[in-house]
Amino acid sequence: MNVEKLNLTLKIWRQKSINTPGSFVEYKISVSPDSSFLEMLDDLNNDLESKNLEPVAFESDCREGICGTCDLVIQGQPHGPVPKIATCQLHMRNFRDGETIWVEPFRAKAFPIIKDLIVDRTALDKIQQAGGFISVNTGSVPDGNAIPIPKDHAGLSMDAAACIGCGACVAACKNASAMLFVSAKVSQFALLPQGQPERYQRVQAMVKVMDELGFGSCSNTYACEAECPKGISVKNIARMNRDYLMAKVKAE
Amino acid sequence: MIKLDAKIPEGPIKDKWTNHKFNMKLVNPANKRKYDIIVVGSGLAGASAAASLGELGYNVKVITFHDSPRRAHSIAAQGGINAAKNYQNDGDSVYRLFYDTVKGGDFRAREANVYRLAEVSNNIIDQCVAQGVPFARDYGGLLDNRSFGGALVSRTFYARGQTGQQLLLGAYSAMNRQIALGKVKVYARREMLDVVLVDGVAKGVVCRNLLNGEIEKYSAHAVVLATGGYANVFFLSTNAMNCNTTAIWRAHKKGAAFANPCYTQIHPTCLPVHGENQSKLTLMSESLRNDGRIWVSKIKGDMRKPNDIPEEERDYYLERKYPTYGNLSPRDISSRAAKEAVDDGRGAQGRDSVYLDFRDAIKRLGQNVIEERYGNLFEMYETITGENPYKIPMQIYPAPHYTMGGLWVDYNLMSSIPGLFVAGEANFSDHGANRLGASALMQGLADGYFVLPFTVSNYLAGDKPTLVKEDHPEFVAVAKSIDDMTNKLLSIKGKRTVDDIHKQLGRLMWNKVGMARNEKGLKEVIGEIAQLREEFWKNVNVVGDAKDVNQCLERAGRLADYLELGELMAVDSLHRNESCGGHFRTEYQTEEGEALRDDENFAYVGAWEYIEAGKWELNKEPLEFENIHLATRSYK
Numbered sequence: 001m002n003v004e005k006l007n008l009t010l011k012i013w014r015q016k017s018i019n020t021p022g023s024f025v026e027y028k029i030s031v032s033p034d035s036s037f038l039e040m041l042d043d044l045n046n047d048l049e050s051k052n053l054e055p056v057a058f059e060s061d062c063r064e065g066i067c068g069t070c071d072l073v074i075q076g077q078p079h080g081p082v083p084k085i086a087t088c089q090l091h092m093r094n095f096r097d098g099e100t101i102w103v104e105p106f107r108a109k110a111f112p113i114i115k116d117l118i119v120d121r122t123a124l125d126k127i128q129q130a131g132g133f134i135s136v137n138t139g140s141v142p143d144g145n146a147i148p149i150p151k152d153h154a155g156l157s158m159d160a161a162a163c164i165g166c167g168a169c170v171a172a173c174k175n176a177s178a179m180l181f182v183s184a185k186v187s188q189f190a191l192l193p194q195g196q197p198e199r200y201q202r203v204q205a206m207v208k209v210m211d212e213l214g215f216g217s218c219s220n221t222y223a224c225e226a227e228c229p230k231g232i233s234v235k236n237i238a239r240m241n242r243d244y245l246m247a248k249v250k251a252e
Numbered sequence: 253m254i255k256l257d258a259k260i261p262e263g264p265i266k267d268k269w270t271n272h273k274f275n276m277k278l279v280n281p282a283n284k285r286k287y288d289i290i291v292v293g294s295g296l297a298g299a300s301a302a303a304s305l306g307e308l309g310y311n312v313k314v315i316t317f318h319d320s321p322r323r324a325h326s327i328a329a330q331g332g333i334n335a336a337k338n339y340q341n342d343g344d345s346v347y348r349l350f351y352d353t354v355k356g357g358d359f360r361a362r363e364a365n366v367y368r369l370a371e372v373s374n375n376i377i378d379q380c381v382a383q384g385v386p387f388a389r390d391y392g393g394l395l396d397n398r399s400f401g402g403a404l405v406s407r408t409f410y411a412r413g414q415t416g417q418q419l420l421l422g423a424y425s426a427m428n429r430q431i432a433l434g435k436v437k438v439y440a441r442r443e444m445l446d447v448v449l450v451d452g453v454a455k456g457v458v459c460r461n462l463l464n465g466e467i468e469k470y471s472a473h474a475v476v477l478a479t480g481g482y483a484n485v486f487f488l489s490t491n492a493m494n495c496n497t498t499a500i501w502r503a504h505k506k507g508a509a510f511a512n513p514c515y516t517q518i519h520p521t522c523l524p525v526h527g528e529n530q531s532k533l534t535l536m537s538e539s540l541r542n543d544g545r546i547w548v549s550k551i552k553g554d555m556r557k558p559n560d561i562p563e564e565e566r567d568y569y570l571e572r573k574y575p576t577y578g579n580l581s582p583r584d585i586s587s588r589a590a591k592e593a594v595d596d597g598r599g600a601q602g603r604d605s606v607y608l609d610f611r612d613a614i615k616r617l618g619q620n621v622i623e624e625r626y627g628n629l630f631e632m633y634e635t636i637t638g639e640n641p642y643k644i645p646m647q648i649y650p651a652p653h654y655t656m657g658g659l660w661v662d663y664n665l666m667s668s669i670p671g672l673f674v675a676g677e678a679n680f681s682d683h684g685a686n687r688l689g690a691s692a693l694m695q696g697l698a699d700g701y702f703v704l705p706f707t708v709s710n711y712l713a714g715d716k717p718t719l720v721k722e723d724h725p726e727f728v729a730v731a732k733s734i735d736d737m738t739n740k741l742l743s744i745k746g747k748r749t750v751d752d753i754h755k756q757l758g759r760l761m762w763n764k765v766g767m768a769r770n771e772k773g774l775k776e777v778i779g780e781i782a783q784l785r786e787e788f789w790k791n792v793n794v795v796g797d798a799k800d801v802n803q804c805l806e807r808a809g810r811l812a813d814y815l816e817l818g819e820l821m822a823v824d825s826l827h828r829n830e831s832c833g834g835h836f837r838t839e840y841q842t843e844e845g846e847a848l849r850d851d852e853n854f855a856y857v858g859a860w861e862y863i864e865a866g867k868w869e870l871n872k873e874p875l876e877f878e879n880i881h882l883a884t885r886s887y888k
């Protein structure tokens with residue numbers, strides 16, 4: 001437990017709506033190092049509200065790094081300077097007294113700003129709707145142990161399935177590509193026997209919608225993997241590219 | 253007076269659901285597309301219901317305040333999901349899961365519902381595997397299991413420490429398939445603020461569009477609420493920030509009975525509070541209790557570091573008091589035992605916390621095994637606390653986690669409002685006074701995949717409800733009342749922030765309606781909550797506009813409901829002159845400090861009917877135990 005407080009300067013992006021220009025606004029705050037980054041913003045908002053000012057709009061929900069709701073760019077990095085965590089898991093002990101902290105929304109063509117730090121990421125849902133599923137109806141399925149799955153396959157599938165859909169990979173990419181996100185879902189199913197029947201259709205359908213929604217092409221810089229709070233590997237992109245090629249071959 | 257008819261089917265317990273399924277009415281396949289169903293909530297219960305109802309051919313509208321259905325709070329469940337597969341050959345069966353759940357719930361659940369839950373549990377696992385949920389597997393490629401509190405068999409299926417996430421993504425994917433097929437339509441970033449009844453029957457809901465503040469009306473032949481639990485009434489809980497009671501509370505005020513509001517689960521393994529500005533509490537999965545040992549110093553006021561306290565001066569109090577179940581004792585028992593240790597002045601280094609220690613497990617199994625089992629949980633602990641749990645024992649403390657109470661439903665999961673169904677944590681149905689670990693995920697998916705598709709169809713085929721237009725006077729009146737409430741909130745312009753008042757409510761609830769309750773405290777707190785509610789309506793400051801993104805207004809509306817629900821929780825606690833599961837009245841305990849039930853007078857579901865602000869009428873649904881003998885729970 002720390003007692004010394006940190007005195008910080010915050011430069012936070014404020015923007016009334018998609019149609020109005022935004023800008024950075026400066027705030028001073030004093031906060032315990034044990035506090036989380038979002039708790040610091042809660043404090044700031046409580047203070048603003050008590051002065052009858054509008055709080056900073058930002059989103060979060062589980063605050064355990066799993067729901068994928070929180071989405072800030074802090075000091076120029078999606079989810080902030082500490083690797084492999086979501087914004088909500090960032091704690092103030094990672095900052096120095098006197099530091100200036102820049103806070104912005106995720107920026108990508110496919111993620112329009114709604115207000116202040118809130119962006120619209122429904123494009124990610126649309127890609128999933130295009131094929132991110134296995135077509136089985138409720139009830140008509142075999143016993144869970146009917147098809148053994150090698151432990152390492154299940155493990156690799158789980159590695160990919162761990163994606164929280166936050167979109168940091170898109171925000172990190174200079175082309176705002178969603179390849180890491182899409183490849184994680186494609187890989188999860190491609191690695192399981194249950195995913196085989198629709199394997200090649202799925203990859204084509206999902207990639208098609210991804211392209212239509214304005215996500216850029218893969219820049220091969222691996223910035224996505226570096227910023228992913230779950231450490232999703234770019235190997236998934238390679239796997240997806242292989243499947244995508246195979247799908248084309250098969251179609252011919 | 254509401255007439256509570258549980259509609260439990262006739263026949264022996266193991267045939268009830270089968271017979272009922274056969275006897276229920278069916279909707280002609282060609283007619284299904286003529287029916288609209290609203291599902292509020294896209295967690296495990298809502299998403300599974302929406303997907304399954306869509307598959308059957310109904311038109312489903314899913315409403316969620318989240319930006320994406322995948323973010324529902326179910327995503328945060330870590331530990332696992334129970335099923336009676338008996339894959340481990342350790343003596344499990346549907347009957348044992350049924351028995352454990354009734355006993356774990358301290359004999360305050362409806363037997364028939366629990367049996368059905370156990371019965372369909374196995375279908376859930378099959379369903380999820382087929383959807384591509386990457387459950388943990390053993391070296392032979394078969395599904396792996398672990399143990400959870402309150403059971404002596406290994407029946408918990410898991411996907412690392414992210415079981416809820418994987419199950420929800422499974423249900424979300426099934427729903428996405430129906431979206432692509434045009435059978436399900438999602439209305440995200442909408443907060444349901446009321447149900448609309450016409451002649452006492454549910455005909456739709458009214459929502460606030462969180463993007464622009466517009467009030468929107470949605471009509472349907474039937475409405476399902478799958479809106480989760482209300483533990484955030486305590487302000488600090490393990491629930492996600494936006495979990496709230498608004499949907500079920502407003503339905504309650506429209507006539508749906510609220511059952512057992514006082515049954516709250518305080519989870520034993522959460523991270524302790526760090527300071528005043530804490531926003532929520534983090535759960536460390538109960539699965540950690542498979543290998544971690546819980547202890548405190550034997551000496552009061554012991555300020556030594558844990559690793560400096562020698563073995564013989566440690567009190568492994570759960571193992572000492574409950575040798576059979578030990579560290580895997582049920583949640584209510586484990587939580588109270590931690591509180592006792594802290595109240596006794598033996599908290600970890602003087603704090604409100606106890607140790608959860610993996611030293612012996614690491615010695616026995618090696619660090620790599622522990623890492624494989626709990627790696628992500630250990631990492632999470634270190635990120636939050638800055639301490640390495642492989643080296644220094646974790647510190648944990650109980651926190652509000654789950655609410656067993658909820659809207660009363662009959663066997664068909666229909667509330668006391670015809671046409672209004674309630675699923676998942678939002679209903680009261682299966683867990684009695686205490687929920688066992690890994691059973692909420694099971695219940696949510698049981699309700700959504702395997703119960704509602706039958707019972708909603710039965711309602712549509714039997715009652716033949718009609719569709720009401722969205723310009724019906726009832727819709728208009730409800731929309732107006734919401735506008736009025738919004739305007740009122742925005743016009744108070746008082747001195748206190750929403751969070752400030754919520755924190756005060758949370759402290760009142762934690763101190764007097766928390767882990768241990770008594771008559772005096774409850775009588776006091778009822779008045780204190782009513783007073784705080786009055787202050788809220790006079791002195792809160794809600795900033796911003798009605799027709800804009802306004803998170804302050806969202807929080808204020810939710811708090812307004814908590815300020816009413818909190819009082820009912822206290823009223824229910826006060827009336828229940830016994831201790832059972834998550835409801836512990838200090839006046840009613842055995843000499844050894846265990847919960848003392850009063851089956852003679854309280855073997856019933858307490859379902860409250862709303863009369864007016866601060867006034868309720870109690871309706872009782874007697875509980876009959878025909879299969880499992882009423883007995884004092886013992887985990888010794």
Ligand SMILES: Cc1cc2nc3c(=O)[nH]c(=O)nc-3n(C[C@H](O)[C@H](O)[C@H](O)COP(=O)(O)OP(=O)(O)OC[C@H]3O[C@@H](n4cnc5c(N)ncnc54)[C@H](O)[C@@H]3O)c2cc1C
Binds near residue numbers: 316318332415416491
């Ligand atoms: C940290 C944590 C860990 C847990 N771990 C486990 C575990 O390992 N095993 C287990 O069995 N259980 C676990 N539980 C319990 C379990 O996760 C929940 O009980 C369960 O997921 C609830 O599911 P649900 O579908 O009922 O509701 P939720 O998942 O809470 O979904 C509620 C939905 O309703 C929507 N909603 C709510 N109100 C409104 C409104 N007014 N308008 C519009 N939409 C609304 C929300 O947007 C959301 O989509 C855990 C709980 C917590 C807090």
